[in-house]
Amino acid sequence: MKRGSLSVVSTLAWRNLWRNHRRTLIMLLAIAIGVWAMIFMAALMRGMTDEMMRNGLNNLPGEVQIHQANYRDDPSVANSMAPPAGELARELARPPVAAWAARVRVPAVVASERDSRGVTLLGVDPASERAIGSLPGDIQEGRFLEDEHDRGLVIGRKLASRLETALGKRVVLMSQDPQNDIADRGVRVVGIYRARLEGTEDQFVYAGRAAVQEMLGIGDRVSEVAVTAHDYRAVDRWYPQLAAAVGQGLEVAPWTELDSFLASYLSVQDGFSLVFMVVVFLVLSFGLVNTLAMAVFERVREIGLMQALGMPPSLILGQLLLESLYLLGLGLALGNLLALASIRPLESGIDISAVAQGMEMMGMGTTLYPALALTDMAMSTAVVIVLGLLASLLPAWRAARLEPVTALNTTM
Amino acid sequence: MSSISCRNLCRTFHQGDEVITGLDHVDLDIEEGEFVCLSGPSGSGKTTLLNAMGGLDTPDEGEITVGKYRVDKLSKNELAEMRLHDIGFVFQAYNLIPVLSAIENVEFVMQVQGIAAADRGARARAILAEVGLQGLEDRRPGDMSGGQQQRVAVARAIVNQPALVLADEPTANLDTRSAAQFMDLFVALNRQHGITFVISTHDTRVMAYARRLIRMRDGRIVADEQQEPHGMAV
Ligand SMILES: Nc1ncnc2c1ncn2[C@@H]1O[C@H](COP(=O)(O)OP(=O)(O)OP(=O)(O)O)[C@@H](O)[C@H]1O
Numbered sequence: 001m002k003r004g005s006l007s008v009v010s011t012l013a014w015r016n017l018w019r020n021h022r023r024t025l026i027m028l029l030a031i032a033i034g035v036w037a038m039i040f041m042a043a044l045m046r047g048m049t050d051e052m053m054r055n056g057l058n059n060l061p062g063e064v065q066i067h068q069a070n071y072r073d074d075p076s077v078a079n080s081m082a083p084p085a086g087e088l089a090r091e092l093a094r095p096p097v098a099a100w101a102a103r104v105r106v107p108a109v110v111a112s113e114r115d116s117r118g119v120t121l122l123g124v125d126p127a128s129e130r131a132i133g134s135l136p137g138d139i140q141e142g143r144f145l146e147d148e149h150d151r152g153l154v155i156g157r158k159l160a161s162r163l164e165t166a167l168g169k170r171v172v173l174m175s176q177d178p179q180n181d182i183a184d185r186g187v188r189v190v191g192i193y194r195a196r197l198e199g200t201e202d203q204f205v206y207a208g209r210a211a212v213q214e215m216l217g218i219g220d221r222v223s224e225v226a227v228t229a230h231d232y233r234a235v236d237r238w239y240p241q242l243a244a245a246v247g248q249g250l251e252v253a254p255w256t257e258l259d260s261f262l263a264s265y266l267s268v269q270d271g272f273s274l275v276f277m278v279v280v281f282l283v284l285s286f287g288l289v290n291t292l293a294m295a296v297f298e299r300v301r302e303i304g305l306m307q308a309l310g311m312p313p314s315l316i317l318g319q320l321l322l323e324s325l326y327l328l329g330l331g332l333a334l335g336n337l338l339a340l341a342s343i344r345p346l347e348s349g350i351d352i353s354a355v356a357q358g359m360e361m362m363g364m365g366t367t368l369y370p371a372l373a374l375t376d377m378a379m380s381t382a383v384v385i386v387l388g389l390l391a392s393l394l395p396a397w398r399a400a401r402l403e404p405v406t407a408l409n410t411t412m
Numbered sequence: 413m414s415s416i417s418c419r420n421l422c423r424t425f426h427q428g429d430e431v432i433t434g435l436d437h438v439d440l441d442i443e444e445g446e447f448v449c450l451s452g453p454s455g456s457g458k459t460t461l462l463n464a465m466g467g468l469d470t471p472d473e474g475e476i477t478v479g480k481y482r483v484d485k486l487s488k489n490e491l492a493e494m495r496l497h498d499i500g501f502v503f504q505a506y507n508l509i510p511v512l513s514a515i516e517n518v519e520f521v522m523q524v525q526g527i528a529a530a531d532r533g534a535r536a537r538a539i540l541a542e543v544g545l546q547g548l549e550d551r552r553p554g555d556m557s558g559g560q561q562q563r564v565a566v567a568r569a570i571v572n573q574p575a576l577v578l579a580d581e582p583t584a585n586l587d588t589r590s591a592a593q594f595m596d597l598f599v600a601l602n603r604q605h606g607i608t609f610v611i612s613t614h615d616t617r618v619m620a621y622a623r624r625l626i627r628m629r630d631g632r633i634v635a636d637e638q639q640e641p642h643g644m645a646v
Pocket residue numbers: 409425426427432433434452453454455456457458459460461504
């Protein structure tokens with residue numbers, strides 16, 4: 001297309017857009033509100049997903065885990081690994097890795113004077129657990145472990161009530177050592193934690209890592225290394241680096257492999273945002289097509305005139321598409337600004353406890369944290385532009401196909 | 413380019429059950445550089461014939477050649493191309509694009525042709541001055557009188573010095589003085605640049621300028637005479 005024709009087309013498109021102020025402004029507002037709704041909804045969904053992911057990954061824990069190759073089939077102490085050293089330790093010390101924790105994780109039994117329960121015993125180093133975000137958030141009584149040599153035990157509220165034990169009482173911890181012999185030791189309950197889910201309170205007990213290693217007679221060996229980069233969506237980009245750095249006999253698995261429910265939830269959420277955007281746009285497109293069809297109808301004579309003067313059909317088409325693009329672009333800009341202005345102040349959280357009992361079941365809290373993401377803004381822009389131009393194609397095509405003389409003769 | 417040849421042109425319109433004759437077996441040859449007037453009562457087919465020559469309307473039957481183009485055989489895009497580069501139009505009823513100013517309307521065709529901005533601006537300004545619209549360059553059609561709009565339309569038709577100008581009642585809204593000015597301008601362009609003019613009119617003052625006067629009635633050519641152009645007394 002020649003430059004001159006491009007400029008005449010853009011002049012015509014822009015001026016025609018403002019010919020019917022009222023109609024254009026109403027349509028503009030409709031698009032802006034639609035775009036705002038798309039982004040706002042996506043931000044809410046993203047916030048919910050983020051929180052659910054964070055909780056899920058804190059329980060997992062980590063975005064990537066390193067195990068001895070057989071550990072996931074048989075999580076016994078026999079399938080332990082040496083703590084990270086050499087190249088792996090160097091990889092873990094540099095970005096994008098933000099934190100990591102080496103931990104012992106074995107099946108165990110806790111027995112009180114009254115009862116005994118099977119649990120998962122976690123031998124942890126409190127400092128590194130804190131860094132990956134996997135500490136129980138809420139210590140209800142007593143304290144958490146002080147360091148990896150701490151000889152106390154921290155248990156969940158639910159477990160404490162089942163065992164009919166209490167803070168400061170002694171219980172017996174039993175597990176198997178690598179030779180399949182029983183290893184046991186009496187420990188004092190130094191803390192009782194509360195979790196979102198009773199199942200968690202019932203299952204996990206925390207002890208100092210060194211103390212557990214000593215009890216099991218495994219030296220400095222651990223069950224797993226949990227690694228986080230604090231960006232769960234990006235995990236596929238960096239975990240292969242770790243996989244390349246671990247030695248033989250070890251296995252590196254990203255969270256998407258470790259927890260397929262979380263992984264599928266995430267893709268459902270992304271898909272749902274897109275579907276929601278498309279649905280909102282389909283509603284808008286009726287207005288858009290109507291507006292453009294009206295514009296063509298009102299301008300039949302001048303479209304005929306332009307054709308009669310030798311403007312090729314492609315430029316007529318281009319002019320109407322450009323007019324539509326201007327409208328969409330302005331609507332998008334306005335909608336994005338609205339979204340920005342309304343979501344930013346809400347990012348500190350919206351309290352929905354009044355309407356959302358039971359959200360905890362899904363691993364979410366009663367506060368929503370809408371998360372504005374560039375990808376959602378870009379996605380809504382792409383949806384609006386692509387579908388908008390598609391919807392405009394029909395009226396524009398009709399205009400380009402008008403017979404010049406019929407159009408010129410049309411009396412209005 | 414501008415020799416025009418029409419062979420056996422027929423065009424009928426259908427309005428409900430009624431069949432209206434627009435053109436009825438018209439044969440006509442116009443040589444390059446001629447200055448022709450089409451006259452005839454209202455409804456005699458003048459506009460229909462001009463539209464057929466400009467490729468704005470396709471006849472039901474017959475052949476039209478305009479210069480190197482077989483007009484009745486061209487595609488929409490080829491017709492647009494021909495009109496854009498070789499023909500200047502003045503339409504009977506609706507001429508100007510409402511959202512463009514006078515000068516932008518005059519520049520429109522040159523802009524679509526891709527002529528550089530400075531060049532087309534200067535040419536448009538000059539031609540507007542020539543048709544007496546100096547100072548009104550930035551007016552929109554809605555803010556101009558019918559006569560002023562007519563001048564803009566004429567300016568646009570001739571600004572580019574096309575090979576052929578098809579003008580449908582170009583002086584309809586003009587007073588005698590302005591009409592005479594226009595006709596003088598047309599005659600000058602015809603003499604100096606060899607531009608072919610085909611002008612439809614009811615106006616005997618306009619017919620007086622023509623060297624060839626064609627009379628139509630009921631879609632047929634009923635007279636085709638050479639005459640000594642005598643202009644009009646102002
Ligand atoms: N699009 C159309 N549909 C129906 N009839 C038409 C159409 N265009 C022209 N006609 C008819 O064809 C005949 C010739 O019309 P045309 O416009 O060519 O006449 P004209 O000589 O230009 O008249 P005028 O001097 O009033 O402009 C008329 O009877 C007119 O009513």
